[in-house]
Amino acid sequence: MITADWGNLPKCNDMRFIFYPDNGERPINYTIKSGIYTFNLPQGKYKVLFFNNDTKNILFQNIDRYEFATASVMPVSKAGITVNQPDMLYGTAIDEIIIEEGKSAENKVKIYPYTKNIVANINIPEEERPQVNTITAQLKGISSSVLLSARRSVLENIPAETLMNTQVQLDGNLTMTCTTFGPANDKSSSTSEVTSVIEINTTYKNNTRKTITADVTTVLENIREEENLNQAVIGLKDMGIYVAVSGWKPGTASGSINK
Structure with missing residues (x-):
């Protein structure tokens, strides 16, 4: 279970979670509309990215790799210099969570603005x-x-x-x-x-x-x-x-x- 502290930021109910297994297997994706987030994951170590899933003009790239995942805005000029403004993007990253068989893992994290x-x-x-x-x-x-x-x-x-x-x-x-x-x-x-x-x-x-x-x-x-x-x-x-x-x-x- 992951509990998010939004602080003074506006809460987003549509969140995307990406769990990156430590063994290099394919990332596991969830989209959840709730304030308390629960998951059923295989045991092991994971890195986690999560952010609001209601953006319209943000392109997520290299999302299959935790260290290189980026959010970008598309250019509006042929030269690629002039870009759109990004939507409001909120979220955080967790460098390690451990899922053990028969145990319930609880993680409390703070949400930050990416913009x-x-x-x-x-x-x-x-x-x-x-x-x-x-x-x-x-x-x-x-x-x-x-x-x-x-x-x-x-x-x-x-x-x-x-x-x-x-x-x-x-x-x-x-x-x-x-x-x-x-x-x-x-x-x-x-x-x-x-x-x-x-x-x-x-x-x-x-x-x-x-x-x-x-x-x-x-x-x-x-x-x-x-x-x-x-x-x-x-x-x-x-x-x-x-x-x-x-x-x-x-x-x-x-x-x-x-x-």
Whole structure:
């Protein structure tokens, strides 16, 4: 029996379990709609992956191998750089459970988010709002895959990017949201120089365009999955959207981690 602690995360009733026998035999799959999960397995040692089974735009790859199983999002461009945003994906990995004949095994595990949410806010000055035609934002320098057993984004040769959801309020506040597997860099690698940035593109009614970028690598890295805090809220409060700059300057933005 496996009992899951969801913490502050929303519970999913449709879960997929994959048991990997220690003897190398074919993995055993279960799909269960319940809060307490019971299984009838042959005796032996197993590794386990489990995650919600209600995703729509996530592709699971190498799922027959515990150490290499990944969740990925499909590209939306021929070059394969621009990808969709992943669904919310929750789950965990168990490195070892032992099933003994005639004994009931109980395992209590904590559920973690495989995805990270980022919310960025910026205000459009009132005098500038009538000149704006469209505003789009992209999150660049991200990974399109996550390694399920290690709960970390996969280091990729070509970093991905995705179009953020943007919404402009009547008071001029622009909110940009995005779900991602995380940054494309690897904190354990001293050679990795990939940065994750939000790129905001503004098109005016006179057909001119301006672009600003904000480095959010540290913000993404500091989202603390172990505490179920999988969302970062960033206030770009002092960076004028109508000033073309190449990145954040000291003191021009504030970042905070929220549930």
